[in-house]
Amino acid sequence: MENIILEMRGITKTFPGVKALDSVNLKVREGEIHALVGENGAGKSTLMKVLSGVYPFGSYDGDILFNGETVAFSGITDSEEKGIIIIHQELALVPLLSIAENLFLGNENVENGVINWPKTYARTQTLLEMVGLKESPSTLLGQLGVGKQQLVEIAKALAKDVKLLILDEPTSALQENDSAKLLDLLLEFKAQGISSILITHKLNEISRVADSITVIRDGASVSTLDCHAQSISEEDIIRDMVGRDMANRYPQRESHLGKILMEVSSWNVWHPEALDRQMIHDIAFNVRAGEIVGIAGLMGSGRTELAMSLFGQSYGKNIQGEVRLRGESADLSSVPKAIKSGLAYVTEDRKELGLILEETIQINTTLANLDRVSSRGVINENIERQVSEDYRQALNIRTPSVFQKVMNLSGGNQQKVVLSKWLYSQPDVLILDEPTRGIDVGAKFEIYNIINQLADDGKGVVMISSEMPELLGMCDRIYVMNEGRFVGELDQADASQEKIMSMIVKA
Template sequence: MTDDILRMRGITKTFPGVKALQDVNLVVRRGEIHAICGENGAGKSTLMKVLSGVYPHGSYEGEILFDGEPCRFSDIRDSEKRGIVIIHQELALSPYLSIAENIFLGNERTSRGLVDWNRTNAEAAELLERVGLRENPVTAAMDIGVGKQQLVEIAKALSKKVRLLILDEPTASLNDEDSAHLLDLLRGLREEGITSVIISHKLNEIRAIADSTTILRDGRTIETLDMSNDQVTEDRIISGMVGRDLEHRFPPHEPKIGEEALRIEDWTVHSPSQHGRVVVSGASLTLRRGEIVGLAGLMGAGRTELAMSVFGRSYGVGISGRAYKDGREIQLRTVGEAIGHGLAYATEDRKRYGLNLIEDIKRNVSAAALGKLAKRGWVDDNKEYQVADGFRESMNIKAPSVLSVTGKLSGGNQQKVVLSKWIFTDADVLILDEPTRGIDVGAKYEIYSIINQLADQGKAILVISSELPELLGVCDRIYAMSAGRITGEVSRAEATPERLMQFMTKEKE
């Protein structure tokens, strides 16, 4: 038996008008954690869908060898019989079923043709203990967080006697604590002899956990790196991904800071679901024209709650405080009122709240400002097309036309559509919540450049991010939050990760 558990040779996959994979080769050693990197659209997920049978044999060219034997999978069940299990980025749990029911869905524990619930719940409890999840197996999947749902998916894979576990962006929606737990679990599975393939944009995580990394670019294999080599830095990986050296991950920018655009004073917000709980307490901040201001904080600090409550009370109850625009007090009681005052909020969850994924680019760009395109109550289709096409060109949205379905775009291009939508409202204060989440390094650079251009146009920008290097690289000034309070404010010159972390972990006085 060879050291290689998997070999994929000459894999070519074509969709109408697009060659997604071209002569891709991949070798995965037995018992290793193998990372796959590449920009959005590089072919990472497509390659794993070929491997797992989502794209059946006959729909692609090339050969798959598992344990040295040729494999021709007709569907996912076929690959799972061999011990190959894929966990997609969009988790596939049924929210109304229990954890135990989800784990054994399609793989039920039966006795005489009926589900054996005692056995189902007992085996589920054993699997949950194995993945380190302390939850009752009868708990509904909808009642646990995303991090725990990810662990349920892994427990489900273990129930199928997994030998090769494929995870597509497993930590994209997780906080730091849940991410660390998941990575520890993968290390534990490696000790048990289970091989893992992980697709991720988080290069720090890849360097921490991967034994090998294969880089794809434009549907081709570029190289496979041995991660035990000290010469393999994050910059080295990025160079392979984008095909060029990125001397600076953040575009250079000299700010031209002007007058105050927005000021929030003594802003307090209560939870709409937990009576009496204060999620934002006496927060005050100022944004100036031409300035990019960061908002740092650990998960649960209240950053998103602050932003959404300011944006027309999209979140919270019992909201109090004062808001000033250009020095004049304003009311922000509804989203329409906030938009009318020139505010925009790009949500952290663009797929659920920021975009209509089944609509085209044109309709998404115009969605927040249809009044600008309407004449006597009817939207001018030609004008709508022209406006959207102008943004497609100016924002470098990679799509054949503005009639392309938004859900088919890469994460970076979807984010450009979100930004286009809010820029079209003529907003001069933009609140960007996790603007580069789930986006590759090349697309991140483009988003940063757009943010700089908006600042240069005199717009005031608030960037909320969980990535401290991003805040330090993009922002002119940074606020930190902890437990619902603004705990510190530093200029770019004074900001360091250590100082921000001190503010972010500051306990209530």
């Protein structure tokens, strides 16, 4: 008989006017890795918030059984006491505190009202060894890279005697090596009898580690797949996620390249604080009308620093070099000047830098070009509403109205709002930094279609992505970047993952 550690039966959760979950069922076996997949907005995060007590007992219908016992959590503390620990996509860590302080924040080793620091540091050392970190417990968290911070978050879960570990998009901000280490760690936990629920949009990760898969679509559980009992392809998962077959992951496009729209030459950038540290070295590249140009490279290679330095010198000091737009030298010394010159930049961090989450779709859509919806410094809300409605329909932003706050949208729809904002600025060249990070395969396909339409309309597109198949499937040319330098250039016909990695390794 199966040893079920978690069973969620008929979970239904309703918000005003919206049924977020509709009789969802989920079973997780003891000591297995269970993948939970679905499009953005399908209900995955809502289901996990019900499980953890963020949405307390009484605010939903249905039953939750943990280790065979019916549970009714009134808050996240209750679920953690049972050993259910969630690691969210946005890490809940404090950069200015040490690793040890972060691991036991809210869970301190206290004796007679005083923290026992020797015990805390000793326990931290043990936990760090368990997750493969060699750093000192006294190391400030802010000194670690994102991959190591993710491991600290997992060590924090282990400190709470975890029995069921839930990871929400744990590798979305990691490069391949760090992602592989994290997945290996999950397999080690599995061997120790710890169960895991893995929420991810990266289907190759599911294929590598998952024992079972539950697919959620439109708030309902549509299938549960046993990876050991049957052969499961990525196409099978995608079909269940989106409710239709997707013959091609990347839409077809026939390229029609025009004149050079943007040309960058001798571009050099120094670190904004460590002024003796050069970040970008003598970069030169160009983008033609109707062309999608990719920039490949590992995290830390300088891709984002390059993009931000070009966009109004948003990053860096002592910036040198020339940018020509439409054949003329462009003044990109500030963000307003860059926008006026015809350059736009979709940041990799849409929540922190791309959107005002507390504001509506209507307000976010026009932020980059307020002059077009205002007169004498006063915004015409009727025009603004019509503009945002036009983009809502054109980009298929799934929302009841443009008065919806952006924070309430799924990741894919948030990304479409960011694209709307920059399309309304009427750019000639659009720089896209990780345009599909953290969004599902169905929403990705819609974003790809928007990018292709931009190229068909004669725009120049620069696409930065950590997913090499994405670059290979979308770009006409790919520049390869390593340690702040371009180390290679490949046409679409010649490009492959092996050639890109070879250029990086040999640089």
